[in-house]
Amino acid sequence: MSCSLGEILFYFCGMFKDVNFDGVKGVLLDLDNTVYVYDPCHEHALNACVEKATNELSISAADFKAVYNQMKKRVNHQLHGQASCHSRLLYFQYLFESLQGKTNFELPLIFYKLYWSSFFEIMKVLPEAKLFLEKCHALQLPVAIVTDLTADVQFEKIQKLGIGEHIKFLVSSEEAGKEKPEPDMFHLALQKLNLTAPDVIMIGDSLRADKAGAEALGIKWYHPWE
Numbered sequence: 001m002s003c004s005l006g007e008i009l010f011y012f013c014g015m016f017k018d019v020n021f022d023g024v025k026g027v028l029l030d031l032d033n034t035v036y037v038y039d040p041c042h043e044h045a046l047n048a049c050v051e052k053a054t055n056e057l058s059i060s061a062a063d064f065k066a067v068y069n070q071m072k073k074r075v076n077h078q079l080h081g082q083a084s085c086h087s088r089l090l091y092f093q094y095l096f097e098s099l100q101g102k103t104n105f106e107l108p109l110i111f112y113k114l115y116w117s118s119f120f121e122i123m124k125v126l127p128e129a130k131l132f133l134e135k136c137h138a139l140q141l142p143v144a145i146v147t148d149l150t151a152d153v154q155f156e157k158i159q160k161l162g163i164g165e166h167i168k169f170l171v172s173s174e175e176a177g178k179e180k181p182e183p184d185m186f187h188l189a190l191q192k193l194n195l196t197a198p199d200v201i202m203i204g205d206s207l208r209a210d211k212a213g214a215e216a217l218g219i220k221w222y223h224p225w226e
Contacts, residue, residue, distance in 0.1 A: 016132040030204030031147040048118035083174035125161045133166035142168040144189040181213030
């Protein structure tokens with residue numbers, strides 16, 4: 001069932017309602033679909049790439065999207081559990097290899113840069129997420145972002161969202177070598193914060209990645225409907 005943007009925003013903003021800070025000494029915070037809403041940004045970015053491809057490369061929108069999704073699945077499967085399984089550059093490299101039968105050293109980079117520049121155009125921090133970070137700052141609670149994907153992209157997202165001043169540490173799956181729910185990312189975040197599992201809470205949208213990963217280590221995963 002599809003949801004309106006208003007319903008999506010209501011869902012994600014709800015993650016920050018009535019958080020209990022009693023006994024909390026630090027916060028682990030997911031980034032994608034927690035601090036901002038991912039899907040509209042992705043759709044906008046992919047549509048920009050589709051438009052460029054249909055205008056300049058004589059390929060239909062349906063065919064471009066089909067090959068993109070096929071190559072995304074290929075990369076996800078091939079590099080499962082690694083940060084690079086999300087690499088748009090690899091998606092586009094494989095896409096053009098599929099279409100042209102060889103590695104094109106120009107187009108994948110062009111489409112990679114277009115994708116992310118378009119993504120950042122409409123990416124905005126959720127107001128409730130910003131208020132939550134400001135509250136953590138006021139309470140002197142250090143926040144560590146614990147996020148899948150490569151460090152360069154997540155660094156840029158934090159800059160574009162304008163939340164860097166409220167984040168003490170970033171832990172990416174590229175840095176940790178494994179993705180959530182594997183314990184490596186959570187251990188690294190705790191190590192950086194110099195805290196233990198009972199000292200922190202985890203806030204994130206994913207039952208599989210955030211909830212399972214945190215609770216396996218004794219970290220309380222917060223969700224308003226839990």
